[in-house]
Amino acid sequence: MRWELDWLENRARLSPNKDAIIDEKTNKAWTFEQLNKRASLTACWLQDKGVKKGDRVALISPNDISYFDLLFACGKIGAIFVPLNWRLSPHEINEILADCTPVLIGIHQQFEAIRQQLNNISTFFIGDVHYEAQVSYTIKEEISETDPLAMIYTGGTTGKPKGVVLSHQSILWNAINTIVSWSLAEDDVTVNYMPMFHTGGLNALSIPILMIGGTVVIGEPFTGKNAVESLNRYHCTTILLVPTMYHMLIQTDEFQNSDFPSMKIFLSGAAPCPLPIYEAFQKKGLAFKEGYGLTEAGPNNFYISPEDAQTKQGSVGKPMLFNSIKLVKTDGCATESNEVGELLLKGKHGFSFYWNQEKETRETIKDGWIHTGDLAKRDEQGFYYIVGRKKDMIITGGENVYPLEVEQWLAAHPEIDEVAVLAxxxxxxxxxxxxxxxxxxxxxxxxxxxxxxxxSKLGRYKIPKQFIHLEELPKTHVGKIDKKKLKEMSIQI
Incomplete structure (x- = not known):
């Protein structure tokens, strides 16, 4: 394995006694030396179980140090780490497992019920691995930077999940780009409440902060009160939350009464942030900004200073140091200032391919550019704004929901004639x-x-929060359901 790929081992050499991970629930801390030893022992343990280069190792767990154990262990032996969204139904999880065919699945003890509903795949409880022994794993095949390291599933426009394959290079360069562009340092501390089966939980802040020698506090579950207390208790300097979390945070007495003396910046991602949240932080004199990313690219792509975020509210900023961005119109030509176009991304942080989906990969990666399907514009000063989604996707509380998947399941009900799902x-x-x-x-x-x-089939966050009964659905002149008209009607209901 090339030395630069196992950066955790190098960081453990540089900062052996520095706290790398802290568990919010127990306050237990692990140094970089201890974190690297856990990963090395896990790598040895996986090899003893027969895991080879290219094999998939899945995990079903709430936020836990086991995510880092398995990610770094897979990196050491060339296996592919597949974190799974435990909020999905067992039916949905089994569909993903049938697609990625892992040789092992690690399961947190609290998900014993899910374990019993999995289809004939070897499982183990994450507590079964012990971390006291002397370890020696073997690199049996050369590992290169373009080899897969992780596969994170995201929804698809057809309703079927897609496995986004991230190489060592992708994860490494997202971290390097973030560290340099965002000026992260070894004194940075974050508490991570983002689900670690998402790229936001693993790659947005956790990996970059660990790489530079900072500290990640694993938080679970999120409440506004707990978040404020942990930010102050651990002297955090930065945090990434989705707008729904910020909505809950700013309504607490703890937020109103705290000055957050150690915090440098509050970051928002996963969905456009409502302006009242900006105003709540501005009122307290706290630096706040938002960004944009996706599992297929980074997820970090832009940088904006706290000062510019105040005058350019809603902007995600400018492209980071080591990635390129362009906006194109439907005819393929570049947009002018303040003209909306599809956002395209390019850089070493981009994903390799969709697992078992060659056609979708070709449609997304063209001439090295990732076509995001999202719409954006750029002002005269070069600041970018995300204005909409080309794909018909709903983002609710930071979770992606594709209407077609929900529509298809509802339409299968014998008593339902027609259905349309929208945000x-x-x-x-x-x-x-x-x-x-x-x-x-x-x-x-x-x-x-x-x-x-x-x-019976859908994850909880996909279940409609409103069911609106109509005598008929409005149609366009070609007979398609008119969702624009439905949205207009919803305002009057």
Whole structure:
């Protein structure tokens, strides 16, 4: 394995006694030396179980140090780490497992019920690995920077999840780019409440801060009160939350009463941030800004200074040091200032391919550019603004929901005639999933019955928060359901 790929071992040599990870619940801390030893022993343990280069190792767990154990262990032996969204239904998890075919699945003890519903795959409880022994794993095959290191599943426009394959290079360069562009330093401390099965939980701040020698506090679960207390207790300097979390945070007495003396910057991501959140931080004189990213690229792509964030509210800033960005119109030509176009990204932080989906990969990566499907504009000073989504996606509380998946399941109900699912604005969640339903004649379905039906197949965050019954759905002149008209109608309901 090339020396620069196992940067954790090098960091452990440079900062052996510095705290790398702290668990918020127990206050237990692990130094970089201890973190590297855990990863090395886990790598040895995986090899003893028969894991080879290219094999997938999955994990179902709340935020926990086991994410780092398995990610770094897989990196040492060339395996591929696959963190799974435990909020999905067992049916959805089994579909993903059938796609990525892991040889082992690590499971947190609290998910014993999920374990019992998995389809014939070897599992182990993450507490079964012990970290006291002397270890010696073997690099059996050469590992290169373009080899896969992690695979993170994201939703697809067809409703089927896609495995985004991230190479050693992708994760390494996202961290380097973030450290340099955001001026991270070894005195930086963050508490991570973002789910670590998402790229935001692993790659947005955790990996960059660890690489530079800072400290990551693992937080779980999130409450506004706990977040404020942990930010002050651990002398945090930065944090990344989704707008829904900030909505909860700013309403607490703890937020109103704290000066946050150690905090340098509050970061928002995963969805556009409502302006009232900006105003709450501005009122307290706290630096606040938002960014933009996606699993396929980084997820970090822009930088904006706290000063510019105040005058350019809603902007994600300018491209970072080691990535390129352009906006193109439908004809492929570059946009002018303040003209909306599709956002394209390029850099060594980009993903390699979608697992088992060659067609989707070709449609997304063209001439080295990642076509995000998101729409943006750039002002005269070069600041970028995300203005919409080309793909028909809903972002609710930081979770991506594709309407077609929900529509297909609701449409399969024998008593439903027509259905359309779309996003409606919501102060707390940013957006909520709303379902407009036309029932077959003589049938009645209550909201409780509809939610119970959805629970049998869909993750909780995908279940519509509103079910709106109509006699018929509006159509365009070519017979398609007119979702724009539905959104207009929802305002009047």
């Amino acid at each position: 409606l604005p919501d102060e707390k969640w940013g957006e909520i999933v709303a379902a407009f339903i036309v029932l077959k004649q003589t049938y009645t379905l209550s909201e409780k019955e509809l939610k119970k039906y959805c629970e």
